[in-house]
Amino acid sequence: MTLLQRCTLLWGSADLYDDDPHVRVVDNCVYLPYSHGNVWGLFSSDGKPVLEAIDFREGVHVPGDQRLPDEGRIDLAVTERSDTSYIYIGRINFHYGHFLVNTLPRFWNITKIKSPNTKILFHGPMSVEQIFSTPYVKTIFSMLGLRPEDFVKFAIPTKIKHVVVPKTSFEEQRAGFYTYKSLCSDIGRRILHNKDLSTRIDTLYYSKTRLKSAVGIIKNEAELEEYMREKGQ
Known part of the structure; x- marks a missing residue:
């Protein structure tokens, strides 16, 4: 019986x-706070969306919870914030898979470009306290030397003097950069540094059989798990 078949179809590209x-530097930009399904994001001084700040899917589709202005510009009264520089890392998505696919890829150069006085600017419905109360998020950020006081978001439209926008290193259903692989490997090494591992693990298999819901599943995954157990894997 054949448990696995070669995949011949691809959704998007790889x-x-x-x-x-x-990496784009944007001066005098406007930050519109997160509002699910409405217009939010980072906009340049002419009111146009900063494209490098958007987590496109397949290179063209805007995230489902973000809408861009129809006229291509915005005209709003904003609060001025010119006291510091910011690094923009997009929306922090707390779905574990999307955190790895959409959020973490923007941190590929964070340890190189962040200074003690630089704030990390983000979008999302969660507060900084809620971010760091999520165990895997707290662990990953701590491995990058990041603390709660490093993060900030605004509740009202805000004009910012200087924002650094690293483009993502993993574009969903489109492309990946080897620098993201290096980032993840480095985080893994730091997590395992003080761990006492008596058994060498060459391969990890992430199964979805215990998930109550999932976007995609493997039809005979329970059978595959049993086969691997029988083989001592």
């Missing part, structure tokens, strides 16, 4: 890049 993602 390009790999050796070079680093683009």
Whole structure:
């Protein structure tokens, strides 16, 4: 009986890049606070969305909880924030898979470009306290030397003098950068540094059989698990 079959279909594309993602510096931009299904995000001084700040899917689709202005610009009264520089890392998504696919890829160069006085600017419905109360998020951020006081978001439209926007290093259903692989490997090494591992683990298999719901599943995954147990894997 054949448990696995070769996949011959691909949703989107799977390009790999050796070079680093683009980093854009945006001056005098406008931050619109997160509002699910409405217009929110980072906009340049002419009112147009900062495209590097958007987590496109397949390179063209805007996230389902974000809408862009129809006229391509915004005209709002805003509060001025010119006292510091910011690094923008997009919406923090707390779904574990989307955290790895959409959120973490923007941190690929955070340890190189962040200074003690630089704040990390983000979007999302969660407070900073809620972010760091999520165990896996807290662990990953701590491995990057990040603390709650490093993060900030605004509740009202805000004009910001200087924002650094690292483009994502993993584009959903489109492309990945080797620098993201390096980031994840480095985080893994730091987590395991003080762990006493008596058994070498060469391969990990993440199963969805215990999930109550999932976007995609493997039809005979329970059978596959049993086969691996029988083989001592």
